[in-house]
Amino acid sequence: MLFASLDTGLQAHLKRGARLRQFADGQIIQQRGQVADGFWLIEDGAVMVGQFGRDGDFRAVALLGPGDSYGELAVFAQRPRIVDAVSRGESSLRLIGAKAFLDALGNYPASMRALLGALSEQLQDTLGQLAGMRRGTNPARMAGLLANMAGPGDGPASVAITQQELAELLGITRATANAALGELQKRKLVTRGYGSIAIPDRAALGLFALE
Structure with missing residues (x-):
């Protein structure tokens, strides 16, 4: 995940400025279409990421756990969120504010290069998984x-x-x-x-x- 690629000093800075939030089992953490005002870092528990269909059924695409982050791409793109996220059991997450993240990132050029590498690796992994699932x-x-x-x-x-x-x-x-x-x-x-x-x-x- 992208947060893990950041400089440890930047990680600590961002975590200090983000309040820890608690979620119950089955509680919706974010919904598709919301403004991407930040990205989430999972401290404890697990989160199912996917989309709710018109019939109300949830179609999962990923199960994330402690140390994983999600929502960074929506922050970079400055576009609404495209996935829903639901707590699997009790969970604790931090919402890293978009402005705080982008402002701080400018002071860590090495982290900007690391993010590009992590994004490239993530894209390659995704394409590999899609190809494997099709064949x-x-x-x-x-x-x-x-x-x-x-x-x-x-x-x-x-x-x-x-x-x-x-x-x-x-x-x-x-x-x-x-x-x-x-x-x-x-x-x-x-x-x-x-x-x-x-x-x-x-x-x-x-x-x-x-x-």
Whole structure:
């Protein structure tokens, strides 16, 4: 996420000026169409980002956790927000004000270069995920999603997410998600738990996603 690429001094400065806000399970944090008066930094808990449809159903596109940030692109573009965000369980977030962020960024030229690099990397990752989701089988798509959520590295990891949330993120039914996870577990690439997925080898899971 973009906030993580900033200089640690700038991060500390921005956090000091942003009040910590608490949200209950299922509470709407932001809505599509709102003015982008800042971006959010998750301190604790988790946030589902997506869009509410006309039927009221929420279609998730990402599950974010502590240390993740979102909404920076709307601040840079000076355009209304394009996603809704809902608290998953109780959560604590800071709203980093747009003016405070842009004003402070001018004093940290290295952070401006780091942001450009982070934006480029994020775009490449997104294009790679889209290409994989279009061509891959459901188990491969599931592997790609979990590998991305587990983060970089080759060792074991654990992703706190339910099968229903995985289904929503991939745009498939829960039964299809369960079958895809079953295939990955049969190959010993994941182990299903209550509300979490254990990954014994992130590198192996990532390689399977490319098949």
